[in-house]
Amino acid sequence: MTTEDKRPGGGRRAMAGGQPGSSNFAGNLPVRHRTARAWQLVFLGSTIVGIVVLTALLFNVLNGAFGLAAVEAKVDPATLAVRGAPIEEQSKEQLVQVLRDNLKPAVFERLAAEKPLERRSRREIYNLVVERIVEPTVLQTWPLFDSLLHRQEIAAEIAQEHPGARAQFLSWIDARFLITPQSSQPERAGVRTAILGSLWTIAITVLVAFPVGVGAAVYLEEYARDTWLTRLIRTNINNLAGVPSIIYGMLGLAVFVRTLERLTSGNLFGLADPTTANGRTILSAGLTLALLILPVIIINGREALRAVPRSLREAGLALGATRWQTVWAHVLPSALPGILTGTILAMSRAIGETAPLVVIGASTFINKDPSGPFSKFTTLPIQIYQWTSRPQAEFRNIAAAAIIVLMVLLLALNASAILLRNRYSRRL
Amino acid sequence: MFAQKPNANPKTSLQQATGAGLASDGHHAIEVRALNVYYGAFRAVRDVSLDIERHKVTAIIGPSGCGKSTMLRAFNRMNELVPSAHAHGQVLFRGQDIYAPGVDPVEVRRHVGMVFQKPNPFPKSIYENVAWGARINGYKGSLDELVERSLRQAALWDEVKDKLLQSGHSLSGGQQQRLCIARAIAVQPDVVLMDEPCSALDPIATLKIEDLMRQLAEDYTIIVVTHNMQQAARVSDYTAFFNMDSERAGYLVEYGPTTGIFTNPRDKHTEDYITGRFG
DSSP states (O other): OHHHHHHHHHHHHHHHOSOTTSOOSOOOHHHHHHHHHHHHHHHHHHHHHHHHHHHHHHHHHHHHHEEEEEEEESSOGGGGOBTTBOGGGOOHHHHHHHHHHHSOHHHHHHHHHHSOGGGSOHHHHHHHIIIIIIOEEEEEEOOHHHHHHOHHHHHHHHHHHSTTEEEEEEESOSHHHHHSOOOSSTTTOOOHHHHHHHHHHHHHHHHHHHHHHHHHHHIIIIIOOOOHHHHHHHHHHHHHTTSOHHHHHHHHIIIIIIITHHHHTSGGGTOOOTTTOSSOSHHHHHHHHHHHHHHHHHHHHHHHHHTSOHHHHHHHHTTTOOHHHHIIIIIHHHHHHHHHHHHHHHHHHHHTOOHHHHHHTOOSOOOSOOOSTTSOOOOHHHHHHHHHTSSSHHHHHHHHHHHHHHHHHHHHHHHHHHHHHHHHHHOO | OTTTSTTTOSSBOHHHHHHHHHHHTTTEEEEEEEEEEEETTEEEEEEEEEEEETTSEEEEEOSTTSSHHHHHHHTTTGGGGSTTEEEEEEEEETTEETTSTTBOHHHHHHHEEEEOSSOOOOSSBHHHHHHHHHHHTTOOSOHHHHHHHHHHHTTOHHHHTTOTTSBGGGSOHHHHHHHHHHHHHHTOOSEEEEESTTTTSOHHHHHHHHHHHHHHTTTSEEEEEOSOHHHHHHHOSEEEEEEEOTTSOEEEEEEEEHHHHHHSOSSHHHHHHHTTSOO
16 A cells, blocks of 8 residues: 555656756757758658659660661562552552552462452551561661660661661550550560450459458458457468469469369350360459459458448447448448559559469460450560560560550559549548 | 247347337336446446336436446447447346347347437438438338438428538538437437437537437437536436446446436435536
């Protein structure tokens, strides 16, 4: 009893210390301000590092995607002009005539047999003329900033080293690049199959991961009792978010490609793509990426649900609503913006994933559009990875162009998801 | 009626009890018999027995931490939202123990509504705030009429009738609390529990809510927890004074008509508390 009484008294004496006015406080304000300024500079520094790195990345990509090139044409397009009209301005019939005049008859017949010329559009015929007759080949390329700064020198170099070629400013990314499929020649290659493959894959990923992830988050936050089992599950989900993506690739290979082959190849439904007929399909890729982002969606979903005030749940339950009615009508709508933010982040991660798709067997060379979830596939990151590992310099140019496409696609998907989210959060 | 065959009908309906219950204990809305409420091993409410009168305002007063809110939440099993909470004893509503096995807490809460300390309207329109509870409970009449009637009963109709589709959060604090009252009475409960409903409101809004409580007592049984002695004296017909024992468990010190408690308290603690000497 007495000791208890003494303790607070003793504490009070120690705190009071000296007399008021006789300063026990060091005059450390300038020091504290200096420390604060130093930390502020450190934080500013880290921001600047981030911005510099991002700028360097952007610079690097743009540098590769545009620039001067030495282009040599087998046949000078000017010689194909008909009555002064260059091939760009010629009608479809005139272009067909150009083809007939300049190609070997056998080649011409074969082209006509593949698809009758009269059924092809003017654009297709024009492309044939360029591909088969003019046959421009890129001999050498220069990056964008060299091209801008040393145009004269490059022109001189081309004239000296590649007589017969002309200097041409090429944008490796253009409408043709977006709508043509893969090709072994960099000048003809495009990302059409890769874009479609990426969109198909990400659609399956989100369709699977979003409902499953949100469902798991709702269960863990709203229903599960706090037992050692649920705590174990929660901890493990957090750990799963940090597992390297290539592990998910191996999992996908074992489970979706091999074990569930009948399902993922479409054989089960009789829908198998005859050219593939194995499990290395868009469906396998989408499911693998769904597994990959599932922990992220669950974690974000739980955070969002936990941020919903308890008073809202109590309000619903006090009206005689069941837990599910309360969650569905009030808790989920309030948590939805947060859940969608997490999903957007997860989606951005999934769309840029390469390693797991390499493991489950993305095709690196396809020029046929994917026709559904059971098609074999390639995606933009796979295409970029494959092009950057080629020896020819031109492939690095189209890889840079594909990176721009990937970034724009990512921005577009994120922007639409953010618009959707904002629409939701504005509703009262 | 249920106590006789609790196992024969596990999902006992409180509505079945109406006739028998009301007949047997005419003017008591709720009867509490030897109720103990625990949070884990900690006993928050100790051995409380009291009868709540029908269509009266009953105030629960007492110092902080004496289990008033826990007691209030025991009337509609809201304590169960805290995982460790459990109750022993009986709370008879219409003659039926709401803690008996087989009684669905969802149905209890539909008959014993609640208004909270902080106004907590749903982040939805004013109309939807009132209509939602009725709709999910399968209300068959006209929702428009129900919304208007509930808002009129909550003395809010004239202020919001032109903006029913605006968010409930666009209202002032006092209006939000009246909206919550309208929401609670829209499901036509027998009892409305109010947990310090005015503590977040200014004096004018407080007076409006107090007037409202008096009016609502004509149709509903009101149980209100309050820290405000004047408020208890102004609005309540009956007052229950709770205190905390040496183990920090709340117990019922004194219960009776408010005038009696305030003018002639039987217990020394009650007198000290209502005269402001402690608490």
